[in-house]
Amino acid sequence: GMYMMEIDRVLRPGGYWVLSGPLINWRTNYQAWQRPIKELEEEQRKIEEIAKLLCWEKKHEKGETAIWQKRINYDYCQEQDTQPTMCESTDAEDVWYSALFTFFHV
Numbered sequence: 001g002m003y004m005m006e007i008d009r010v011l012r013p014g015g016y017w018v019l020s021g022p023l024i025n026w027r028t029n030y031q032a033w034q035r036p037i038k039e040l041e042e043e044q045r046k047i048e049e050i051a052k053l054l055c056w057e058k059k060h061e062k063g064e065t066a067i068w069q070k071r072i073n074y075d076y077c078q079e080q081d082t083q084p085t086m087c088e089s090t091d092a093e094d095v096w097y098s099a100l101f102t103f104f105h106v
Contacts, residue, residue: 001050008054013072017056018065019047025064 007017026033026040033040051058055077056068071077 004050004054008070011070013070015070016059017068017070020065022064024061024066
């Protein structure tokens with residue numbers, strides 16, 4: 001959930017998050033991975049649950065790719081009480097104009 005919350009923090013309202021990889025297409029590949037179906041279902045359920053808590057709308061899923069869209073505002077969310085705790089900013093653009101930390105190994 002921390003990873004997705006960080007994506008939500010930097011994703012502009014109305015922006016898209018694309019998750020691509022075998023996790024999305026586990027129904028096709030689970031036998032080759034030799035992992036229990038229940039375990040893979042649980043991983044997918046967790047992603048879907050967190051996306052719902054963040055008020056992202058799933059737009060499309062095909063093969064190994066799923067696309068969610070961050071809502072423009074949270075008024076559209078049905079379950080307001082389930083919103084994860086987020087840091088509020090007084091300036092919605094502040095994440096876009098902040099210096100990034102760079103680490104150099106000399």
